[in-house]
Amino acid sequence: MRYREVVRMPVWLLLIIYFFLLTLVLSIWAALGNNAALGALIAASALLLLIAIKTALTIEIDEKELRVGKAHIAFEYLGSVEALDSEQVRKLRTRDADPAAFLGIRFWSSTGVRVAINDPRDATPYWLITSNNCEALAKILNKN
Numbered sequence: 001m002r003y004r005e006v007v008r009m010p011v012w013l014l015l016i017i018y019f020f021l022l023t024l025v026l027s028i029w030a031a032l033g034n035n036a037a038l039g040a041l042i043a044a045s046a047l048l049l050l051i052a053i054k055t056a057l058t059i060e061i062d063e064k065e066l067r068v069g070k071a072h073i074a075f076e077y078l079g080s081v082e083a084l085d086s087e088q089v090r091k092l093r094t095r096d097a098d099p100a101a102f103l104g105i106r107f108w109s110s111t112g113v114r115v116a117i118n119d120p121r122d123a124t125p126y127w128l129i130t131s132n133n134c135e136a137l138a139k140i141l142n143k144n
Contacts (some may be wrong), residue, residue: 003061003140007109010034066106075144079116083138086110113138
């Protein structure tokens with residue numbers, strides 16, 4: 001493994017989600033009592049843990065390919081790679097987006113890379129990948 005990054009949900013966002021889940025637990029406690037509230041609290045905590053695990057975006061680079069989540073592509077089909085700041089990522093996610101592009105994005109990560117795809121059999125023009133370390137990711141991908 002030459003590069004590995006996991007883009008996880010920030011703590012502040014997890015706390016907001018947990019707050020909303022706790023309001024549901026409070027409603028259950030008011031209506032059904034302590035035992036139901038305890039069960040709801042355990043379920044809410046497990047749900048928050050599941051949300052934190054399932055929403056993480058894993059970016060991996062080995063000797064042969066780039067993997068973003070469950071998607072993967074061989075280096076031979078990669079074109080130029082460009083590191084993007086938050087404004088450029090925002091535009092590529094919204095106004096300047098290509099509907100055929102692959103989006104490996106998480107809204108809580110504002111920087112990323114744009115990877116051009118050079119495969120005549122693939123209609124995907126580029127991959128937009130959010131990354132907390134976009135400069136290092138772009139540097140490694142441009143070396144291939």
